[in-house]
Amino acid sequence: MLVTKHVLAASSTHSTPYYMVRGAASGPVMVVTSGVHGNETASMAAAQKxxxxxxxxxLFIQRGLLIIIPRVNQKAYDKKIRGNPDLNRTFPRRLSAKAKHPLASAVFRLAREHGPxxxxxxxEANGLSQLSSRVLGQTLITNPGSRAVPACRRIIEHMNHSIANRDRHFNLxxxxxxxxxxTAAARLLKARSVTVETCWSLKRSVRIKYQTRIVHHFLREAGFI
Known part of the structure; x- marks a missing residue:
């Protein structure tokens, strides 16, 4: 296994570190991003971990290529704000379209180069989805009809089995x-793409634990570990 550190958008004011983890054998490609919103710090801590x-x-990656960008929106993170504009509305919407923000463009260019x-x-999000279907806390989100749905269901089953408090259970x-x-990854790169949301009202250490476990489950599902 080989781990190398790089800088995304190095010549711009949006520069941020990322990591490439190459397994001992060839295999699939996974991109893990966090910090698209700069105030969601537990998810960033999980990605950095x-x-x-x-x-x-x-953690030993047996096969494949894992790309980790722990703090995508470094400028928003430094200010502890979500980000303005919302970076998660600026990724390309069509093959012929460009991203609406240079940082989203840099992230997507890196991903497209490696074909995840x-x-x-x-x-991270407000509320517990187990208590209200209108909120996003404690959810895995994917596009309708995504090939990631079976894996998401299995991971939710694993997670909920380990969480005694049913109010904290995850939903799809x-x-x-x-x-x-x-959605850009699903539509344009045909990737199995998933948003992981933990609930802000939980202790930060608990949110980091949940995020870390979920990523490990996805790595197993994809055959990395």
């Missing part, structure tokens, strides 16, 4: 969000 665990040998089979985008949602990284 993923990169750090790979670099330290605590999977794209996991880590976020299926909808398109034009301009988001998830």
């Amino acid at each position: 993923l990169a750090d665990d790979c670099a330290a040998g605590r 089979d999977w794209w996991i985008d880590l976020h 949602k299926q909808h398109e969000l034009p301009g988001s990284a998830r």
Whole structure:
């Protein structure tokens, strides 16, 4: 396994580090993004932990290529704000269209170069979806008809089995969000793309734990570990 650190959009004011983890054998490609919204810090901590665990040998990627961008929107993260404009509305919506923000363009260009089979985008949201279907906290979200749906259902079953408090259980949602990284990856790159949302009202350490476990489940589903 080989872990290398790089800089995305290095010559711009949007520069941010990312990691490439190459498994011992060839295999699928997965992109893990976090920090598209700069105030969702637990998801960023989980993504950074993923990169750090790979670099330290605590997590061994057996095959494939894993690309991790822990803090996509570094400028928004520095200010602890969601970001203006909302970066998750600026990814390309058609093959012939360009991203509406240079940072979204840089992220998508990197992904397109490597042709991801999977794209996991880590976020945080208000509310517990187990208590209200109108909120997004504690959900996995994918596009309708996505090939990721079976894996999402299995992962939700695993997660909920380990969570004693049923109010914190995860649910599956299926909808398109034009301009988001998830929908762009599904539509234009044909990736199995999923948004992971944990609930802001939970302790930060718990949110990091949930995000980390979910990513590990996706890595197993895809055959990386």
